[in-house]
Each structure stands twice: as C-alpha cells, then as structure tokens.
Amino acid sequence: MSISEIDRQWTTRIRRRVEGKLPPEKLLPDTQPVYVSSWIYVFGVATLSALGIVIATGCILAIRGPQWWHGSPYGHFINSLHLWSVEIFFFTMVVHLWGKFAMAAWRGGRALTWMTGVVTFLASIATAFTGYVSQTNFDSQWISTQAKDGINATGAGSIFNVLNTGQMLMWHIVLLPLAAVVLTALHVILVRIKGVVPPFEEVTE
Amino acid sequence: MAFFLSLAALIPLDNPGHYIHWHFLDLSVANLIVVILMVCTFIAALLLPFPGRSRRKENR
Numbered sequence: 283m284s285i286s287e288i289d290r291q292w293t294t295r296i297r298r299r300v301e302g303k304l305p306p307e308k309l310l311p312d313t314q315p316v317y318v319s320s321w322i323y324v325f326g327v328a329t330l331s332a333l334g335i336v337i338a339t340g341c342i343l344a345i346r347g348p349q350w351w352h353g354s355p356y357g358h359f360i361n362s363l364h365l366w367s368v369e370i371f372f373f374t375m376v377v378h379l380w381g382k383f384a385m386a387a388w389r390g391g392r393a394l395t396w397m398t399g400v401v402t403f404l405a406s407i408a409t410a411f412t413g414y415v416s417q418t419n420f421d422s423q424w425i426s427t428q429a430k431d432g433i434n435a436t437g438a439g440s441i442f443n444v445l446n447t448g449q450m451l452m453w454h455i456v457l458l459p460l461a462a463v464v465l466t467a468l469h470v471i472l473v474r475i476k477g478v479v480p481p482f483e484e485v486t487e
Numbered sequence: 488m489a490f491f492l493s494l495a496a497l498i499p500l501d502n503p504g505h506y507i508h509w510h511f512l513d514l515s516v517a518n519l520i521v522v523i524l525m526v527c528t529f530i531a532a533l534l535l536p537f538p539g540r541s542r543r544k545e546n547r
C-alpha cells in the first residue's frame with residue numbers, strides 16, 4: 283500500500299483529526315486558568331456526577347423490576363435515590379446554565395457547546411416525563427391520562443402513546459437516556475476541545 | 488425504619504399540594520421553594536470564595 287493510499291484511509295484521517303483537535307493534554311488537562319477557580323465552574327461536573335448516579339440507580343431498578351421497587355424497603359430506597367439524584371441533576375444543570383448564560387459562554391466558537399447543552403436539557407426533560415409515566419402506580423396513570431390530550435393535540439400521539447406503559451418504559455430506559463448520555467459526552471468533549479471561555483475583560487484588551 | 492417513618496410523619500405529604508396563583512401563572516409551593524433555592528445557590532456560587540484561590544494568587 284502506498285503512502286498516499288494510507289493517507290486516504292478513513293482510520294488514518296479520523297486519527298489525525300482527533301490528534302490535532304483533542305491531544306491527550308487537552309482531553310485530560312492538569313491545570314486550568316485562574317478564573318476557573320470559582321464555585322460556578324463546579325456545576326457542570328456536579329451535573330455530570332448526578333447523571334452518573336441516576337444511571338447507576340436506574341440500572342439497579344432495571345435489574346429487579348417494578349414489584350421490587352414498589353414492594354421492598356431496599357427497592358424503595360434505590361427508587362428514592364433515583365428520584366433524588368434526578369432532582370439534583372436538574373437543580374445543578376439549571377444553575378450551570380444560568381452561569382454559562384451570564385458569562386455568555388458561547389463566545390469564541392463555542393456555539394455548538396451551548397447548543398448541545400440546550401438539546402441535552404430538552405432530552406433530559408423528555409426522559410424525566412417518560413419516567414413519571416413509567417412508575418406503574420396510580421401517579422403514573424394520572425399523569426399519563428392528563429398528558430394524552432396535549433400530546434395527541436400535537437399529532438405526535440399517532441406514534442408516541444403516553445398510555446402505552448411498555449412504549450414509555452422503552453423510551454425512558456433505552457432511547458432517551460442513550461440520547462442524553464451521547465449528547466452529554468459530545469458536550470464535554472466540545473468543552474475540552476475549545477478550552478474554558480475567558481472572562482469578558484480578558485478578550486476585550 | 489420506625490425512626491424514619493416517624494421523621495417522615497413530621498411533613499404531611501398525604502394532602503393536596505399548595506399552589507400560588509399569579510395572573511396566568513400557577514406554581515406549586517414546592518416548586519417555588521426549589522426555584523428560590525436555585526437562585527440562592529447561584530448567588531452563593533458567585534460570591535463565596537473558592538478554596539485554594541488565594542494560595543494560588545500568592546504563588547504568582
């Protein structure tokens with residue numbers, strides 16, 4: 283195989299692009315600029331940690347199933363951990379996004395970072411809503427019968443039926459978490475590629 | 488277990504929630520508390536000194 287043929291291989295091209303854009307010292311940096319030593323920068327990682335606990339507790343719920351999470355003390359406990367880590371996830375995500383909004387963190391070619399954040403937020407809300415209707419209790423029955431008219435009015439009801447417990451559970455534990463995790467990974471990789479946005483005064487000098 | 492149950496009994500959760508009505512806005516008190524906590528956390532995150540910051544400045 284000639285050199286130019288090797289150059290044209292997709293594996294070679296992707297490797298070179300990744301090496302150029304995201305060398306290891308950018309992916310896992312050892313220091314950050316001084317302005318990053320503020321509590322407001324902690325909330326991205328706090329959101330990430332909460333998401334990790336949401337996924338871990340969700341996996342335990344999936345292993346044992348609804349009878350267990352409704353009917354045993356340990357099941358109640360893991361169910362509560364799942365709910366409360368979701369509460370912390372949204373709480374820290376909102377503080378994170380307020381912070382990024384206040385610093386206009388989309389400056390300097392970081393628009394895609396902001397936009398992946400926005401779409402992750404939307405995917406997370408959809409995940410939470412399908413979670414509410416996947417509880418398999420009277421609460422989820424009530425919520426889904428309240429939701430159906432709104433969803434049907436949009437036309438989405440023809441393929442997305444909130445009264446279909448099986449379908450909602452699949453969206454909640456397969457499709458939407460997958461979307462949220464992939465989007466989060468993209469978001470964090472973009473932050474690493476671009477580096478943390480400098481404060482206003484640093485740019486205008 | 489009994490301890491936690493009696494602790495939980497301190498907060499009555501078995502009755503209809505309280506809501507605040509303001510023009511077109513209907514907001515549960517629980518959600519309002521969460522929003523207020525988020526605003527407080529945001530302000531605290533901006534104002535509270537981050538540990539280790541002053542040490543690093545001395546070294547510069």
Ligand code: HEM
Nearest residue numbers: 323326327329330379382387395396399400403473478479
């Ligand atoms: C699953 C939800 C999210 C996770 C896990 C997450 C995680 C992170 C992390 C770890 C960082 C770097 C550290 C930091 O500055 O805090 C970051 C930066 C950023 N996030 Fe998020 N984020 C999420 C949602 C959002 C949302 C909803 C928005 C806005 C709509 C957003 C906008 C940004 C922006 C613009 C930056 C870049 C900041 C800079 O360059 O200085 N993120 N995110």
